Structure formats: structure tokens, C-alpha cells
Amino acid sequence: MSVDQQGKTAVLRTVIGFPSLVFSPGKTPWCFPDTSGKFGKERAEGHELNARPQSRSHQSHRSIPKMSNLILASASPARQALLRNAGIHFESHPVRIDEDAIRLSMVAEAANPRDIANVLAEFKARRCSSNAGSALVLGVDQILALDEQIYAKPKDRTDAAFQLKNLAGKTHYLFSAAVLYENGQPVWRHVGTAKLTMHRLTDQEISDYLELAWPAVQFSVGAYHAEAFGARLFSQIRGDWFSVLGLPLLELLSYLRLRGMLGR
Secondary structure (H helix, E strand, O other), X not given: OOHHHHHHHHHHHHHHOOHHHOXXXXXXXXXXXXXXXXXXXXXXXXXXXXXXXXXXXXXOOOOOOOOOOEEEOOOOHHHHHHHHHOOOOOXXXXXXXXXXXXXXXXXXXXXXXXXXXXXXXXXXXXHHHOOOOOOEEEEEEEEEEEOOEEEOOOOOHHHHHHHHHHHOOOEEEEEEEEEEEEOOEEEEEEEEEEEEEEOOOOHHHHHHHHHHHOOOOOOOHHHOOOOOHHHHHEXXXXXXXXXXXXXXHHHHHHHHHHOOOOOO
């Protein structure tokens, strides 16, 4: 390992505060599902860390009480819209973490994309939960993987064009992680997966697309919104659609329902 990689690993140990979350090639993290095979064999598994409460039946669709005890540790308009449209009342309290340092350190340790998304989501939930009292805190993150390469949000329009050129004509994966913290401890986590195949694109097509989509896509991995102009870029999308949008919504709602938090 180079000196630079050792420094990044040291950052990860310092920030997360748990030495067991430093990754080594071929090892599975302490609290994550088995991820053997290519990107976990495109699986998405939810793991509740506490016992599941008994589900409530015969919920009324006419009156959904507000769930005022949920905090979203993100400023993402797309994720806020998903929760709002599902009838979930929440507060948005974005947190800042050094995502680049954590991501680079985990890549240097040969962590897979699913685990990187999972750890970043937990960092955000944990950071926000430290000041949230007994509220339920939702941390989320999304990772794009093409072959062995991890893509972050584009730095600028030039970087966006570079990312799109690399993705064109190929199939990549999106991993959308969600972690819930309560009273400073993780109580639930899930990673949703989607597989996306992009058309072959000329430089002119990429430029024309960015004329329409930029700067709206500057905070999106891959420099696209598949629900908007970005739809024209793809020949096929398979997997969880909500994970494409950045949040495994159905699994989250199922857990909240089990806790009796969606209505009576």
C-alpha cells in the first residue's frame, strides 16, 4: 500500500471511530450482508438489527397520521420528493462528511460498491443521530459502479461529459443504501440495486444532452436523471426503480409499517 493510501485509511479509521469498519480484501464487514460474487450477485437484502414489531393490519388509506419523528440526513430534492409523495412527514437535516476520503480509502482496501454505499449512508445517519435525540434518522447514499471503477458526482460539466462517454454503450450498476439510526444505534439497513444499460453515444449527443440537463445533474452520480432527460440515454433498466432515484423506498416503507409508523 502506498503512503497516500495509508493516509486515506488512517482518515477512515479516525472518522468512523470503529477499527472493525476498515476493510481488507476478501473480508465481509462486521454488520453487512454477504456480498460474495460480482456486486453481491445483484441482490438487495434488508437487514433489521432489532426485532421486528408485529405488523398492523387494516390500515386506513383515508387518514395517514404524520410521522414527525423521522429525520432525513440529506438535502437531496429527489429523496425528499420520494418521501413526501409517499405521505411521510419528515424533517431534512443534511450533514457534512468527507465522502471522497472515505470512498477512496475503501477503494484502496478493495471494498465492493455495495459496502461503500452502505458505509457512507451509515456515516451520515450516525453523524446526524448524535444531535437528534430519540428521533429516527435516515442516512442514504448512492454508488455507481462500472466494471471495477467507482463513479462519484461530476466535478464540473467537463467531468460529466467524461463520465457519460465512459458509460455509453455499457452496463453499469447503481447501489442505493439506506440506514436508520435510533438513539445513536443502527436499527435497520438496506441496499437496493439496479442494472442500467446505456446507448452508444457520440460526443455531439453527449454535448446536446448536457445542454438540456446541466446543471441539474451536477449532484448526481453518472451525470444523469433517469426520470427526466436522462431517460433517453438508456436502452434498458432492470432492478429497483426507486433505487435508481436514490432511495430503496419500498423496503423502507415496509420497515416503517412494521413499526406501526405509517398509520393505523
